[in-house]
Amino acid sequence: MRNFSVSKGEYDDIEAITALYRRVAAVAGGLARAVDEIHDDYVDNFVWKSLKTGVIVVARDLKTKKIIGEIHAYALGPRVFEHVLGELTIAVDPDYQSIGVGKAIFTELMREIREERSDILRVELIARESNAKAIAFYEKLGFEREGRMTNRIRSVGGGFEADIPMAWHRPPVGESF
Numbered sequence: 001m002r003n004f005s006v007s008k009g010e011y012d013d014i015e016a017i018t019a020l021y022r023r024v025a026a027v028a029g030g031l032a033r034a035v036d037e038i039h040d041d042y043v044d045n046f047v048w049k050s051l052k053t054g055v056i057v058v059a060r061d062l063k064t065k066k067i068i069g070e071i072h073a074y075a076l077g078p079r080v081f082e083h084v085l086g087e088l089t090i091a092v093d094p095d096y097q098s099i100g101v102g103k104a105i106f107t108e109l110m111r112e113i114r115e116e117r118s119d120i121l122r123v124e125l126i127a128r129e130s131n132a133k134a135i136a137f138y139e140k141l142g143f144e145r146e147g148r149m150t151n152r153i154r155s156v157g158g159g160f161e162a163d164i165p166m167a168w169h170r171p172p173v174g175e176s177f
Contacts, residue, residue: 004068004101006108009056011047016067017058018043024091029128029156031091046087049074054085055112057105061096068093069101071109073123085113088125103137110141110168121170128153129162143168 009017021038024030033042050056054074058067069092073085092102113120125143127135135145143166151160 002100002104003062004059004096004099004104005062006057006059006104008112009047009050009058009070009072011051013058013067013070014040014043014047017047017070020067020070020093021091023093027094029131030094031089032153046072046074046089049087055109055117057108057112059092059096059101059105066093068096069105071102071105073109073125083119083121084124085117085120085122086124088123106137106141114170118170123168124165125167126163126165129164130155135164135166138166141168 018038018040021031021033021043022035025033025035025038031038047056050072052074054072056070056072059069060066061068069090071088071090073088075082076084076086090102090106092105110123113123123143125138126149127138129135129148139145146165146167149163149165152163153161155161
């Protein structure tokens with residue numbers, strides 16, 4: 001039995017999500033943003049957009065009620081992209097990694113999109129090329145690699161590496177997931 005619960009995120013979770021993102025950003029390569037780039041306006045912006053146009057899911061420790069994981073994606077803005085959710089970001093507290101939190105919240109995000117958001121035909125994310133474990137995980141969830149953006153992201157150890165754009169596409173009516 002897992003020691004955490006998974007549910008939809010709420011606007012009242014902003015403070016706890018900010019604290020989570022700061023913990024994850026403190027680990028080299030944990031997030032694209034550094035700790036000093038995790039501020040209230042940044043978190044407020046993506047939580048608000050996710051609640052309004054996308055999906056946000058959190059995991060909470062059953063004992064402490066602390067948010068230990070969060071994932072979100074939201075509409076890109078222009079109506080021509082209203083069938084797309086992008087800016088997908090996932091964060092799992094370093095003390096709770098490798099126990100299934102990321103898989104659980106990602107699975108719930110995709111379940112909600114498949115079952116409750118028939119208007120969404122595509123979900124986009126970008127992964128560091130060096131994060132082979134994450135890329136393999138996303139592929140297991142049905143995401144496909146859609147290219148390679150050379151020298152796009154500064155590597156943890158210096159230099160640059162490629163980002164890998166990936167997307168999930170809703171199967172046409174009559175086809176299974």
